[in-house]
Structure formats: C-alpha cells, structure tokens
Amino acid sequence: MNLNWLLAPPLPEAVPCQRLLYQRLRAAILDGRLAAGVRLPGSRQLAAELGIARNTVMFAYEQLVAEGCLLADRQGTRVATLAVAPSAAVRPPVWPALARRASLAESPVAGPELGAFAPGVPDVANFPFRAWRGCLDRAWRAARPRHLGYAAPGGEPELRAALAEYLATMRGFRVHPAQVIVTAGTQAALDLCARLLADNGETAWVENPGYPAARTALAMAGLALHPVAVDSEGMAPTATDWRAHPPRLVLICPAHQYPSGEVLSLPRRLALIDGVRRSGGWVIEDDYDSEFARGGPALPALFGLQPDAPVVYTGTFSKTLYPGLRLGYLVVPEALAEAFAGASASLARSGQGIEQMALADFIQRGHYTTHLRRMRRLYLARQQALRAALARWPGPETGIRGGAAGLHLVLTLPDTLSDTEVVSRAAERGVIVRALSRYALPPMRCNSLLLGYGPVPEAQMSEAVRRLRWAMQPA
Amino acid sequence: MNLNWLLAPPLPEAVPCQRLLYQRLRAAILDGRLAAGVRLPGSRQLAAELGIARNTVMFAYEQLVAEGCLLADRQGTRVATLAVAPSAAVRPPVWPALARRASLAESPVAGPELGAFAPGVPDVANFPFRAWRGCLDRAWRAARPRHLGYAAPGGEPELRAALAEYLATMRGFRVHPAQVIVTAGTQAALDLCARLLADNGETAWVENPGYPAARTALAMAGLALHPVAVDSEGMAPTATDWRAHPPRLVLICPAHQYPSGEVLSLPRRLALIDGVRRSGGWVIEDDYDSEFARGGPALPALFGLQPDAPVVYTGTFSKTLYPGLRLGYLVVPEALAEAFAGASASLARSGQGIEQMALADFIQRGHYTTHLRRMRRLYLARQQALRAALARWPGPETGIRGGAAGLHLVLTLPDTLSDTEVVSRAAERGVIVRALSRYALPPMRCNSLLLGYGPVPEAQMSEAVRRLRWAMQPA
Numbered sequence: 001m002n003l004n005w006l007l008a009p010p011l012p013e014a015v016p017c018q019r020l021l022y023q024r025l026r027a028a029i030l031d032g033r034l035a036a037g038v039r040l041p042g043s044r045q046l047a048a049e050l051g052i053a054r055n056t057v058m059f060a061y062e063q064l065v066a067e068g069c070l071l072a073d074r075q076g077t078r079v080a081t082l083a084v085a086p087s088a089a090v091r092p093p094v095w096p097a098l099a100r101r102a103s104l105a106e107s108p109v110a111g112p113e114l115g116a117f118a119p120g121v122p123d124v125a126n127f128p129f130r131a132w133r134g135c136l137d138r139a140w141r142a143a144r145p146r147h148l149g150y151a152a153p154g155g156e157p158e159l160r161a162a163l164a165e166y167l168a169t170m171r172g173f174r175v176h177p178a179q180v181i182v183t184a185g186t187q188a189a190l191d192l193c194a195r196l197l198a199d200n201g202e203t204a205w206v207e208n209p210g211y212p213a214a215r216t217a218l219a220m221a222g223l224a225l226h227p228v229a230v231d232s233e234g235m236a237p238t239a240t241d242w243r244a245h246p247p248r249l250v251l252i253c254p255a256h257q258y259p260s261g262e263v264l265s266l267p268r269r270l271a272l273i274d275g276v277r278r279s280g281g282w283v284i285e286d287d288y289d290s291e292f293a294r295g296g297p298a299l300p301a302l303f304g305l306q307p308d309a310p311v312v313y314t315g316t317f318s319k320t321l322y323p324g325l326r327l328g329y330l331v332v333p334e335a336l337a338e339a340f341a342g343a344s345a346s347l348a349r350s351g352q353g354i355e356q357m358a359l360a361d362f363i364q365r366g367h368y369t370t371h372l373r374r375m376r377r378l379y380l381a382r383q384q385a386l387r388a389a390l391a392r393w394p395g396p397e398t399g400i401r402g403g404a405a406g407l408h409l410v411l412t413l414p415d416t417l418s419d420t421e422v423v424s425r426a427a428e429r430g431v432i433v434r435a436l437s438r439y440a441l442p443p444m445r446c447n448s449l450l451l452g453y454g455p456v457p458e459a460q461m462s463e464a465v466r467r468l469r470w471a472m473q474p475a
Numbered sequence: 476m477n478l479n480w481l482l483a484p485p486l487p488e489a490v491p492c493q494r495l496l497y498q499r500l501r502a503a504i505l506d507g508r509l510a511a512g513v514r515l516p517g518s519r520q521l522a523a524e525l526g527i528a529r530n531t532v533m534f535a536y537e538q539l540v541a542e543g544c545l546l547a548d549r550q551g552t553r554v555a556t557l558a559v560a561p562s563a564a565v566r567p568p569v570w571p572a573l574a575r576r577a578s579l580a581e582s583p584v585a586g587p588e589l590g591a592f593a594p595g596v597p598d599v600a601n602f603p604f605r606a607w608r609g610c611l612d613r614a615w616r617a618a619r620p621r622h623l624g625y626a627a628p629g630g631e632p633e634l635r636a637a638l639a640e641y642l643a644t645m646r647g648f649r650v651h652p653a654q655v656i657v658t659a660g661t662q663a664a665l666d667l668c669a670r671l672l673a674d675n676g677e678t679a680w681v682e683n684p685g686y687p688a689a690r691t692a693l694a695m696a697g698l699a700l701h702p703v704a705v706d707s708e709g710m711a712p713t714a715t716d717w718r719a720h721p722p723r724l725v726l727i728c729p730a731h732q733y734p735s736g737e738v739l740s741l742p743r744r745l746a747l748i749d750g751v752r753r754s755g756g757w758v759i760e761d762d763y764d765s766e767f768a769r770g771g772p773a774l775p776a777l778f779g780l781q782p783d784a785p786v787v788y789t790g791t792f793s794k795t796l797y798p799g800l801r802l803g804y805l806v807v808p809e810a811l812a813e814a815f816a817g818a819s820a821s822l823a824r825s826g827q828g829i830e831q832m833a834l835a836d837f838i839q840r841g842h843y844t845t846h847l848r849r850m851r852r853l854y855l856a857r858q859q860a861l862r863a864a865l866a867r868w869p870g871p872e873t874g875i876r877g878g879a880a881g882l883h884l885v886l887t888l889p890d891t892l893s894d895t896e897v898v899s900r901a902a903e904r905g906v907i908v909r910a911l912s913r914y915a916l917p918p919m920r921c922n923s924l925l926l927g928y929g930p931v932p933e934a935q936m937s938e939a940v941r942r943l944r945w946a947m948q949p950a
Contacts, residue, residue: 150799200697348659
C-alpha cells in the first residue's frame with residue numbers, strides 16, 4: 001500500500017508533521033479513502049516509507065485509536081468501522097428550516113445611520129471622553145479579580161447605589177439600591193420583564209405607532225402583541241381593548257412616546273394604572289429619553305405615582321452617554337427585586353464590572369448631571385434651530401408634534417404627500433428622515449416624518465432643512 | 476382657604492420654588508387633600524399669601540392644567556375630577572404574580588466565588604492588563620462616532636475578520652467573516668440559537684449532568700428540555716432518546732463536557748450529526764474551553780466535520796480573557812449568517828464597539844495567542860500539581876476524570892461518601908468544591924467532586940488539597 005500521499009505537498013507551515021499525518025489519516029478514514037477493515041503498515045515501516053521518525057507515526061496511530069478511527073490488535077492496526085457511512089459531500093448542503101418564530105424579529109426601520117435627521121441618536125461627538133476615560137482608568141486601576149468576573153447578580157453595588165440616588169433626585173423615586181437591576185440596555189430589560197412577568201401566549205399591549213425593536217423583544221418572548229392606538233394624549237386604550245384584550249403587560253413610553261413624541265396625560269396615567277391593576281398585569285415604563293425634557297419631565301413617572309402601582313421602570317444610558325456602552329437599568333418594586341436580580345444573572349450572566357464601576361464613579365463625581373445639563377441646553381438649542389428653519393422655509397406639513405423631551409420632532413403630512421416617498425427623495429439628497437408609517441401596525445395609519453435633531457449641529461440645520469424641503473415638494 | 480402648607484418646611488434645597496409648589500399641589504390633588512371641584516385662589520392672591528412671585532404660581536397652575544389636574548375657566552381655577560379615585564394607599568401593595576415560566580430560571584450551583592477550587596473560573600490575575608489596556612487606549616483614540624453607536628449587526632467587521640482567521644488556524648474552520656456573529660457571551664448565543672432554530676415547545680437535548688445556566692437559557696426560550704445521559708465517551712443517546720424525543724436542538728460541549736470533563740468520541744460525533752440530520756434539527760456546539768486542551772483539541776470540532784453537518788458553534792472569551800468582558804461569538808453555516816446577524820441586532824442591539832475593536836487589535840497583534848500559550852502551560856502545570864497533591868495524600872475517590880482540556884478535574888466518590896456533604900465540610904475549611912450531583916437532572920445520579928484548578932497557584936495547591944482531604948474523611 002502506497003501511503004506517500006499522506007505527507008505529499010502542499011505542507012502547511014504551521015502544522016507539525018505528526019499533527020499533519022494524524023489529520024490526513026483521519027480525513028482519509030472519514031471520507032472512505034481508507035475503508036473499514038483496511039490494515040495499515042506498522043509504525044516502523046510507515047515511518048521508513050515517509051522518511052520520518054517512528055514516534056511521529058506512533059503518535060498519529062495512538063490518537064486515532066483513542067478516537068475510535070483505528071483499531072489496534074495483535075496483528076497490528078486496521079481501520080475501524082464507523083457508526084455512519086462516510087459523507088460523500090458532493091451535493092450542496094440542505095439545512096433544516098429556521099424556527100417559525102425567527103420571522104417575528106422585525107427588521108429595524110433603517111440601518112445604523114448618523115447625521116441629519118437620524119432619530120434616536122445622541123450627539124456622541126459631545127460625549128465627555130476625557131472625564132469618562134478618567135473614570136475607566138480609575139476603575140481599571142482599582143479593579144480586583146471579582147470585577148473581571150461575572151458581576152454580582154443585579155449589578156455592581158456601587159452602580160446600583162449611585163443610580164438609586166440619581167433617581168431620587170431626578171425622578172423623585174424612593175427606592176433601595178436592591179430595587180435597581182443593571183441590564184445590558186433596554187432590549188435586555190424588556191426581554192427580562194417579558195419572561196418574568198408574562199407567560200407564553202399572554203397579551204402584551206404595545207403603542208401604535210411604536211418602536212419595532214421593542215415589539216421584537218416582546219414577540220420573541222412568546223407574547224401576543226396587541227397594538228393600542230396613540231393619540232395626542234398618548235396611548236388611548238378603548239373599552240374594547242380593556243375588555244377583549246386585557247393586558248398582562250403594557251409597554252409604554254409615557255414621558256415622550258416613540259415615535260409620535262406625545263406625552264401621556266395625567267388622567268391617562270391614572271386610568272392606565274387602574275386598568276392594569278384590575279387586569280392583574282404589569283406596566284413596563286420605558287423612560288428612554290426624559291433626561292432631555294425641558295426643565296425636567298413634565299409629569300411624574302408611572303413608577304411610584306401610587307405606592308401600589310404595578311409598574312416596572314426601565315432607563316438607559318444609550319441616549320445620555322452612548323448607545324454602544326450597553327448599560328441600562330430596571331427599577332422594580334421591592335417584592336420583585338430578588339427574582340429580577342437572580343434571573344438577570346442566570347439568563348444573561350452579568351458582567352462589564354469595570355464599566356459599571358466607572359459609571360458609578362462618573363455619576364458620583366457629578367460628571368453625569370453636568371453632561372446632562374449641557375446636552376439638555378444643546379438639544380434645546382438644536383430643536384429651536386430646527387423649528388426656526390422649518391418656519392423660515394415653510395412646507396406642506398399640517399403640524400409639528402413632540403419635542404417636550406427627547407431628540408426628535410414629528411411633522412404631520414397632508415394626505416397628498418406620502419411619508420415614505422419623502423424619505424426616499426430625501427435620501428437622494430443625503431438627508432435621513434424616517435416615515436412614521438413604518439412604525440405603525442394595522443389598522444393605524446400614519447403619514448408623518450420623524451426628524452431627529454440630536455446629532456445635528458445648529459450650523460448645519462438650515463442646509464439640512466432646505467434639502468428636506470426640496471424632498472417635500474409635491475412630485 | 477389657607478394654602479401656606481404648600482411651601483411649609485422642610486424645603487428641599489435642590490428643588491426650585493416653582494417646581495416644589497407644583498409638586499405639592501399635584502400630590503394634594505392626587506391624594507384627595509384638594510378634592511375635585513375645589514376652587515383655588517387666583518395666582519396673584521396665592522403669590523401674595525405665600526410671599527412669592529406671581530409667575531411662580533402661574534407656572535404651577537399652567538402645568539397642572541396641562542396635565543388635567545386643574546381646570547381653568549372664566550371664574551378661575553378649580554381641581555379637576557380625575558379618572559380614578561385617589562389612592563388611599565394605607566394597605567400594603569398586592570402585586571400580580573410572576574409568570575409561571577419565571578421559575579424555569581435555575582439558580583446557579585453557587586455564587587460567584589474565587590479561590591481553590593472554584594470551577595469554570597480563569598486566572599484573571601495573569602490577565603495581560605498592559606497589553607489589553609493598550610489595545611483599549613488605541614481603540615478609544617481611533618474611535619469614530621459609529622463605534623460609540625449600536626454596533627453593526629453581527630459585530631464590528633474587524634473583529635469578525637480576526638476571529639475567522641483565528642478559527643482557521645486554531646480549529647481548521649474555513650469560514651467567511653460574515654459567518655462569525657459577535658455575541659455578549661455564551662448565554663446570549665444560546666438564547667439566540669434557541670429562538671432562531673427552535674419554536675416554543677420543541678425538544679432540546681441537554682447533557683446530563685450539564686450546566687444549569689445553559690439549561691435556563693433553553694428552558695426560558697420555551698423549549699422542552701430532554702436530558703441525555705453522559706458516559707465516559709460523552710453524551711450517549713439511546714435508541715429511545717432518538718425515537719421518543721427526536722431533538723430539534725442538541726446542546727453539547729464535545730471538547731470537554733461540563734461538568735464531567737469527558738471528551739465526545741469520534742464515533743459519537745459522527746452518530747450525533749447523522750441522527751440530528753435525520754431529525755431535522757441542529758447541534759449547538761458549545762466550545763467553552765478547548766483553547767486549554769493539551770497541544771490543541773484532541774478531536775476536530777463538530778462544526779465543519781462534514782460540509783453539511785447541521786451545526787452552529789459557539790465560543791467565548793470568558794475563560795480565555797475574563798468573564799466580565801461579555802464577548803463571545805457564534806459561527807454559523809453561510810446560509811444562516813444573515814438571519815443570525817439581523818436577529819442578534821434586533822434582539823439585543825449590539826454594542827461594545829470600542830471593546831470589539833480593542834479585541835480585534837489584541838488578536839491581530841498576537842497578544843491573544845501569546846496569552847493562550849502562556850495560560851495553557853500555566854493551567855497544565857496547575858493540573859499536574861493538583862494531580863500530584865491528590866496522589867501524595869491519597870483519598871477515597873475511585874477515579875479522576877477530565878483534564879483533557881479546560882480548567883477542572885472530577886473526582887469520583889465511593890457510595891459511602893456524599894458529594895454534597897464533602898462540599899459543606901470543605902466550605903468550613905475555606906475550600907470551594909462543587910458536587911456533581913447538583914448539575915444532574917433525574918434519573919441521572921452523580922456522586923463526584925468538581926475541582927477547578929484554574930485560579931489556584933501551584934504553591935497553594937498542597938495546602939488546598941490537604942484541607943480538601945480533611946473534608947473527605949469519612950464522618
């Protein structure tokens with residue numbers, strides 16, 4: 001038997017001879033070139049034929065015997081009968097189908113874009129790099145082995161304490177640090193809420209129009225989505241919604257609805273809590289950008305509005321620091337704190353201990369509130385510049401909504417102009433706008449433009465609006 | 476009407492007067508102290524009574540009118556009728572129950588502990604801090620706004636390319652970078668696989684004994700777990716397993732089963748792929764620690780063993796760098812790459828762009844393989860020291876298993892000694908060991924000790940073993 005091909009070129013440089021011999025023998029056995037039962041030459045003989053050390057051959061034989069590819073007996077070494085026929089592998093592979101639920105993941109409305117007028121994007125150019133990297137440096141220097149390990153369930157105690165204090169000042173929450181659960185951002189928080197607070201097949205209300213990624217989180221957790229229409233006072237459930245689709249979960253952005261920009265009125269807040277309490281469900285309050293409300297949030301949060309309001313609250317640093325940080329938090333009633341901390345650790349394995357320590361430091365040194373104050377002014381100036389430019393070059397919109405908080409405005413379009421068409425035409429001119437209709441589920445019909453002013457310097461506002469106006473001209 | 480209590484002490488320092496007035500008025504309306512219909516004094520009058528500017532009162536009134544708490548008419552201002560009765564809030568809150576599935580999250584076998592003999596924990600004290608922080612610094616300096624945003628779906632291109640190259644060298648994978656999906660670690664990868672590859676209620680095989688957090692990920696994704704017994708050649712499905720519980724998913728650690736330490740034999744690998752292909756399912760190959768195999772993994776990975784093997788592969792940096800980094804990866808067949816990248820972005824919103832760039836740099840500069848080489852030697856020496864110490868002070872164990880890769884050994888105990896009792900007694904002496912029985916599901920019965928030598932310097936091995944031996948003495 002000529003086995004010289006076992007070490008025939010090409011010989012990969014990085015692979016030692018004994019490993020190469022082993023690999024090629026194994027491949028030949030697996031693909032049937034060396035059939036079951038075939039006797040191989042003795043190690044001394046093969047070594048001589050190949051001009052290599054006997055040990056090298058012995059290593060390969062032993063390894064393959066250990067794996068069950070070869071059998072060693074008193075007569076020598078032969079190829080084993082493998083459990084399955086060698087794979088011919090000439091046909092293209094046929095893969096099993098994806099799960100049906102894989103299709104529940106909604107595509108984002110658009111890719112990750114920056115520039116005028118990408119909504120939901122903070123101005124990371126004004127991020128206080130120096131202060132933040134100073135905090136990171138201190139955290140690395142102070143790091144002990146446990147900070148590099150899986151973080152404590154619920155997050156690093158220092159960050160939970162800093163957040164509890166921050167929320168007391170900014171939002172009036174009276175919460176114990178144990179009620180603050182650090183998450184890898186809002187999506188992770190929604191996923192955790194969906195799986196701990198609702199079972200497969202139960203009903204979750206979502207705002208319509210609403211945020212597709214949030215819908216994805218709830219739908220992929222097995223919940224049946226029930227879209228509830230949003231009007232100028234925020235989510236407006238009807239008697240039928242309550243009766244025919246009593247919610248187990250209600251996901252809502254009361255401070256600044258996304259994408260419509262509306263603020264949930266106080267009567268609606270009270271009615272919502274009352275209704276959800278009756279249906280035995282929970283409200284998830286997604287407070288993704290109230291930090292940028294003018295002079296603080298216009299209304300108290302749902303969380304803590306009443307002592308027994310069944311509300312969990314989620315906040316994020318994606319808009320206030322930068323999205324890629326991947327840190328956010330949940331605030332839950334005391335009775336739920338332990339279950340949430342435990343499940344978050346076993347579902348997601350917590351981590352980012354260094355970043356958590358740095359963030360606690362960043363908050364405690366006052367860098368966070370300083371940054372927020374500065375950005376609040378900056379975003380307000382940008383919103384005003386956007387409004388001024390829209391007024392200077394008037395367009396066909398029938399109204400401008402939103403802006404009480406956050407980073408975007410909404411232009412309501414007349415029926416004669418389609419929001420998706422404006423989006424395409426604006427894109428040709430290098431202007432990013434989003435069509436509100438893309439955020440809506442049937443039967444809701446929207447025809448508005450979403451304009452994010454977050455990342456747009458004032459000096460660029462006029463030019464961007466002029467291009468947008470071009471795209472808004474009747475075709 | 477005397478409203479002087481509206482600005483009575485204590486007056487919080489940080490809250491401006493107009494906000495305080497607003498807050499206290501609102502609270503009084505919400506809790507019924509100011510009942511529906513009550514007329515408030517005019518703004519001029521109240522300002523005079525409280526000794527403050529009229530504007531301050533007007534601000535508060537306007538805000539509360541906007542919220543629907545007050546009504547303004549020609550006669551002045553009165554308290555509105557709110558949709559719900561004011562909450563008395565004297566009874567303790569009664570919260571809705573958690574979801575039934577919340578109980579599926581298994582508690583970890585023990586808390587995050589460090590020291591002899593915590594398993595699954597790398598030696599972070601030997602982590603190359605300097606090199607890593609150098610890479611982080613470079614990444615921060617080179618960062619562009621997009622690196623601070625939501626990362627590209629599937630991860631930063633640089634990291635995916637570096638991983639594809641690394642896996643080609645170390646594991647013989649021939650994959651395009653698009654087939655590499657960056658995740659926030661193995662738990663996130665398992666969650667993604669479970670939701671994309673299997674529907675609610677479908678069967679997932681898990682190794683028995685196995686890793687509780689992995690079971691949690693699959694159970695919380697709605698899958699029906701079917702435990703399959705592990706023997707000395709790894710997972711050993713019976714004909715009944717295949718017939719009565721055909722798997723949609725098989726989760727397996729072929730290179731070094733956790734916790735038993737066994738290596739899946741080649742015949743078993745081939746039979747597994749063949750069986751899963753017949754059942755129309757997928758294998759998830761969890762390769763959590765094969766980097767520490769002696770001289771490279773003993774056997775080829777399931778992924779790529781055959782061109783049409785229905786296998787997705789997951790790796791992590793938790794053991795090779797540090798757990799808190801929260802970065803891992805999936806490798807999927809080309810046909811699945813787009814679906815996985817898209818779903819990972821919409822389910823988890825990717826991020827950590829800076830850390831991803833730093834890691835790509837760390838790999839490309841050779842720091843990663845240097846570190847692995849060094850740690851491989853170090854862990855091997857520690858394993859040998861542990862074996863030597865166990866031999867020097869012989870104990871009642873009937874065998875030592877594992878150690879072909881990874882960071883732990885398994886001591887099989889005689890029936891006369893209970894693993895959980897040894898664990899408690901060892902804890903009294905400050906020695907951490909884990910009972911294999913805690914990783915098993917019925918009907919599997921295990922009675923062994925899991926000894927992690929990863930974080931134990933050689934010099935401490937003897938002392939730790941002597942304490943362990945004390946705990947292993949018959950009671």
